[in-house]
Amino acid sequence: MTSGPGPAASADAPDPSDVPAAASDPSGVSPPTLTTRLTELVGCRYPVVQTGMGYVAGARLAAATSGAGGLGVIAAATMTVEQMTGAIRAVKERTDAPFGVNIRSDADDARERIDVMIREGVRVASFALAPKQELIARLKDAGVVTVPSVGARRHAEKVAAWGVDAVIVQGGEGGGHTGAVPTTVLLPQVVDAVDIPVIAAGGFFDGRGLVAALSYGACGIAMGTRFLLTSDSTVGDQVKEVYLGMSDTVVTTRVDGVPHRVLRTPFVDSLERSRLRLLRAVANGARFRRLSGMSWAGMVREGRRMRHGRDLTWAQVLQAANTPMLLRAAMVDGRADLGVMASGQVVGLIDDLPSCAELIDRIMSEAHAVLDRLPRP
Numbered sequence: 163m164t165s166g167p168g169p170a171a172s173a174d175a176p177d178p179s180d181v182p183a184a185a186s187d188p189s190g191v192s193p194p195t196l197t198t199r200l201t202e203l204v205g206c207r208y209p210v211v212q213t214g215m216g217y218v219a220g221a222r223l224a225a226a227t228s229g230a231g232g233l234g235v236i237a238a239a240t241m242t243v244e245q246m247t248g249a250i251r252a253v254k255e256r257t258d259a260p261f262g263v264n265i266r267s268d269a270d271d272a273r274e275r276i277d278v279m280i281r282e283g284v285r286v287a288s289f290a291l292a293p294k295q296e297l298i299a300r301l302k303d304a305g306v307v308t309v310p311s312v313g314a315r316r317h318a319e320k321v322a323a324w325g326v327d328a329v330i331v332q333g334g335e336g337g338g339h340t341g342a343v344p345t346t347v348l349l350p351q352v353v354d355a356v357d358i359p360v361i362a363a364g365g366f367f368d369g370r371g372l373v374a375a376l377s378y379g380a381c382g383i384a385m386g387t388r389f390l391l392t393s394d395s396t397v398g399d400q401v402k403e404v405y406l407g408m409s410d411t412v413v414t415t416r417v418d419g420v421p422h423r424v425l426r427t428p429f430v431d432s433l434e435r436s437r438l439r440l441l442r443a444v445a446n447g448a449r450f451r452r453l454s455g456m457s458w459a460g461m462v463r464e465g466r467r468m469r470h471g472r473d474l475t476w477a478q479v480l481q482a483a484n485t486p487m488l489l490r491a492a493m494v495d496g497r498a499d500l501g502v503m504a505s506g507q508v509v510g511l512i513d514d515l516p517s518c519a520e521l522i523d524r525i526m527s528e529a530h531a532v533l534d535r536l537p538r539p
Contacts, residue, residue, distance in 0.1 A: 192231070193526035199359040200233075200382035203328060204286055204307055205260045207231030208526055209372070209382025211330070211361055212389040212518070214264025214288055215338070215504070216240040217493035218397055219389070221252035223518070226394035228259040230519035231526075235262040235288055240490075243274055250282045262286030262309070267293035273300075280304040288330070290339070292317065295324045302327075311363070313341040315351045318360070328359040330384050336364030337387050337506040340413065340423045346378075353379035367508040369528025387506040394518045398496040402515060405503065409510030417488060417502055425503040433502075 195201070198209045212219060212227040214237035224234030236253065238246040246263065253261050265275045267289045276297060279287055287293075287301050289310040301308045302325060311330040312318045318329050331352045333345025341348075345364040353360050362375035363384035375383050390397060391405055405425065412426040416433040424430055491501030516524065 193523055193530055196526065196529065198376070198381040200328065200361060203359055203381075204233055204262075206233045207259075208522055209361075209376075210522055210525060211235065211262075211363075211382060211384035213330075213363065213384050213386040214239070214262070214290075215386050215390060217489055218386075218395060219264070220396055221249040222396055223389060223392070223394050224249075224261050225253045225256040226392075226518035227389065227522070228253070228261040229257040230517075230522045231259070232518070232522050233260065233262060233286065234518075235264050235286070238263050238275065239266045239269070239290070243271060243278060246275060247278050247282070250278070250284060254282070260285035262288050262307075264288040264290065267291050267297060267310075272297065276300060276306075280306060292321045292324070293326075298325050309361070312352070313348070314343070315348070315355050318352045318356050322356040322358050326358065328361060328381070329356070330361045330363050331380075332384075333362075333364035334413075334423075335507045337411070337423050338504040340364070340421060342421075349375065349378045349380060364506065365508055367511055369525045369530075370532055372525060372529045373532045386504075387509050388512060388521065389518065391509075391512050391515055392518050392521055393515050397493055400496055401492055401498055401503065404498045405505065405509055406513060406515075408505070411505050411507055411509065422502075423505065423507070425505045425509065427498065427503070429499055430502060 195207050196209060200209045200211075201207065206228070208231045210232040212223060212232060212234050214235040216237050217240055219235055219237040221236060224236045227234030234253070236246070236249050238249065241249065250263065261284070263279050263284050263286070265272060265287070268291060269275070272293075276287065280301070284306060286307045286309055289308075292310050292312075293308065298308050307327045309328045309330060310321050310326055311332055312321065313332055318331065321329060329352070331345070331349055332340060333348045334340050334342050335345055345362060349360070349362050359381040360379065361382050361384050362378065362380040363386075365371065366375065366383040366385050367388040372383050387405070389395065391402060395402070404427070408425050410426040411423050412430060413421045413423050414430060414434060415421055417424065488502045489504065491497045492503045493501070495501070
């Protein structure tokens with residue numbers, strides 16, 4: 163959902179005591195396993211991935227997801243290295259199940275973060291942007307599964323040729339940074355183009371969607387908004403209530419200069435109308451610098467990285483300073499009136515806050531029921 167170095171304090175790295183033990187089905191009976199290339203590759207029980215959402219997917223959510231049989235992912239791009247290390251250890255204290263960590267491949271300290279993941283025995287490294295070939299090789303040599311997210315067939319083909327183990331393919335229905343091609347069009351293109359496992363993202367929230375993704379050739383599904391709206395998510399109740407009461411999302415470039423799917427709130431509408439977005443971006447950049455401890459020179463270097471290969475103007479780069487602060491305002495500070503809330507289009511189909519264990523058990527029970535109803539030759 164976001165990128166860039168994390169502030170000095172983050173909801174993504176709670177105290178280990180705040181991470182609940184893995185929940186279990188009250189009936190004591192869990193749905194049967196469903197073996198796919200994803201479950202075989204990473205060792206999870208069910209082919210369901212919780213995506214790395216900045217300021218949302220911390221140790222608590224990742225531990226609950228992995229403990230319930232899915233693949234939890236810590237969103238470490240908004241954390242310092244120390245916070246990331248603490249979050250990894252907090253998950254390990256609560257579950258022996260495999261989990262992942264999401265980082266930015268273009269961060270200054272990407273190598274240091276990868277070394278931490280290797281040392282701490284993290285099973286999966288995920289990336290919003292394609293990691294460099296030498297980083298992929300470093301991870302593969304250490305036995306860490308490498309899974310970047312892509313939004314186009316050509317990107318999947320490129321990273322597959324570089325040696326990644328799997329890809330997450332996000333269609334335009336997904337929240338946060340997203341493209342224009344819907345999952346039902348993009349997914350079969352990618353499945354036909356590469357030989358590695360493909361995980362489908364964008365528009366998934368239930369067992370029917372899982373079966374549909376499998377029928378297209380995917381090996382599992384990845385969900386963000388659905389996991390954000392669980393009782394294990396650390397997002398404040400007042401913000402969750404906003405999500406539950408909304409059904410309208412919008413793709414805007416006014417957050418950071420590139421397409422970003424968010425809830426359509428009065429604040430987002432004001433961003434769309436505002437002619438002062440550049441001044442607001444500068445002000446937010448100053449706030450982010452104070453929180454993160456970055457120097458102005460460091461922020462300029464960050465801006466240059468963001469421009470590289472993305473054809474952004476300097477005005478758009480300054481706008482990108484909005485992203486950490488606007489997401490933090492909503493997800494950490496609970497100020498839905500002053501922040502943006504990344505969301506997939508499925509938000510209008512979600513009306514409850516189950517635990518991760520309840521959610522995954524429900525999805526798998528639904529999936530098996532759908533498979534049982536399908537006609538057989």
